[in-house]
Amino acid sequence: MVNLGLVQGWAAIIMGILSGSVPWFTMMIVHKKSKLFQKIDDTLGVFHTHAVAGLLGGILTGLFAEPELCKLFLPILSSRGGVYGGSGGKQILKQIVGGLFIIGWNLVVTTIICLVINLVIPLRMPDEDLMIGDDAVHGEEAYALWGDGEKYDPNKHDIYSDDTLHPKPSSGATQVV
Numbered sequence: 001m002v003n004l005g006l007v008q009g010w011a012a013i014i015m016g017i018l019s020g021s022v023p024w025f026t027m028m029i030v031h032k033k034s035k036l037f038q039k040i041d042d043t044l045g046v047f048h049t050h051a052v053a054g055l056l057g058g059i060l061t062g063l064f065a066e067p068e069l070c071k072l073f074l075p076i077l078s079s080r081g082g083v084y085g086g087s088g089g090k091q092i093l094k095q096i097v098g099g100l101f102i103i104g105w106n107l108v109v110t111t112i113i114c115l116v117i118n119l120v121i122p123l124r125m126p127d128e129d130l131m132i133g134d135d136a137v138h139g140e141e142a143y144a145l146w147g148d149g150e151k152y153d154p155n156k157h158d159i160y161s162d163d164t165l166h167p168k169p170s171s172g173a174t175q176v177v
Contacts, residue, residue, distance in 0.1 A: 006073060007081070011064035019057050023048040043135045055099045062095030 007015065027048035031037040040047070065081035082092045114123060124130075129137045 006061060006066065006069050007064040008066050008069075011060075011066070011081075015057060015060045015064065018060060019053045022056055023052040026052050051103070055103075058095045058099045059092060062092035065091055 023045075027045040031042075031045075031048065042048075061081070063082045065079060065084075067080040067084055070079035071077050078087055079091055080086055082089055117123060125137070
């Protein structure tokens with residue numbers, strides 16, 4: 001699903017612009033408006049960064065694959081992207097089918113991995129931590145470009161989860177060593 005030298009430089013620039021812009025749009029705009037996405041805990045935008053960008057890159061490779069470059073890398077000499085006419089639509093379809101296969105494979109394998117991990121350690125955070133927010137629990141604000149994320153409040157949350165006493169870090173120009 002990676003272009004592997006199958007596209008010209010101009011097409012790679014277009015692919016880069018789209019593969020950066022579209023996932024950002026789906027993460028910052030669509031995710032916040034979609035009821036389905038709101039039910040999914042994806043603090044770091046992994047779905048948008050990997051699934052959206054990866055699938056888009058694969059489909060765009062099927063669109064922009066240059067026939068002469070395809071002859072160098074692919075066993076089927078008549079391969080070409082959709083913009084080059086002829087059988088180019090078939091290549092886009094192959095890329096979509098490949099993407100769907102990868103999505104199915106990832107669903108099955110990730111489910112198996114999560115079930116095995118869940119036998120050893122719980123995958124879900126305690127409800128108390130979830131109420132604070134998983135990013136705020138760690139003192140972070142994930143992708144808060146507009147300042148709309150949760151902020152860590154040191155007066156409200158302690159950085160340690162245990163009940164033992166811990167020294168407070170020094171602040172100012174000098175620190176105790």
